[in-house]
Amino acid sequence: MITENGTVIALKEDRVWVQTIRQSACESCSARSGCGQRVLASATGGRANQVLVENTVRAQVGDEVTLGIDEQALLGASLIVYALPLLLMVLASIVGHRLSDGADSWAMLGALVGLAAGFLVGRWLQARQDGRYEPRLLRVNRIASDTCI
Template sequence: MDRDSEAWIVIEEKGTVVAVSDDKIWVQTIRQSTCGSCSARKGCGQGVLARMSDGRANQVRVHNTCGATVGDPVVLGIGESQLLRASLLVYALPLGALLTGSLTGAGLWPGQDLAAIIGGGLGLAAGFLALKLLTGKAEEAARLQPALLRIDVNQAVPEPLVVHQSSTLNP
């Protein structure tokens, strides 16, 4: 589906502009997880990643289509189909190439584990190379990027935390 379609589903994420560079901005987001309300939280890979990251911040560079400035709260969006396509490219392509290489190595030299390992390594390298070639094209890379949807006037920007030396706090 294209962005002009009424059925275009957008996944939104809130963030704060941390830098402006020409016609692009850097937006910092904090990873959100809905794992607490999910019944599959213990067996899910996303849940494991959320626990490991512990709410770390991400920074994303997007086109500044709304005239945002440093400190502005903004909303980023990516189409559901774009996210699915990017996920398939990043995960399935290298994994499929690894399996193909491993099976090819094992098929050419039956009973040789080293052949399957080397074939898998070569297949994985070929998968990453193919990924680089597919996403290296400017038009493909642009389609897989999030977009700045709007400046979020309803989101309050918290005051920065100022930390003083402990000697000034304890007389």
């Protein structure tokens, strides 16, 4: 399970908006000196992200919470978002090239059609997963001094 801490900033029916700042993973990673993600995080100043998740732990605005996503779900979502469109783009480009006896314009058109088809199929596959690729609220992080009052 990959986890990240954040703060609840708004309630929306049975869901909450959680704000996280990307920087905690970069500080503990052994590859931080040569990583592109660290460069992006430093360029954006550890920019805050907001995510809408189901409120399964009865969090309130201002609560510090822990979000989590399963590693297999993250890997599956990454394959759908990145690998599927690229694979279909390459395959459609090859098909366009072969069907046109080597015309580059048909190969480029095939690549564009394959890329668009990859995004559409990926969106369709994601919609069928019923929240499998979404992060979940794991817990509300309470400070001991808050409970003693």
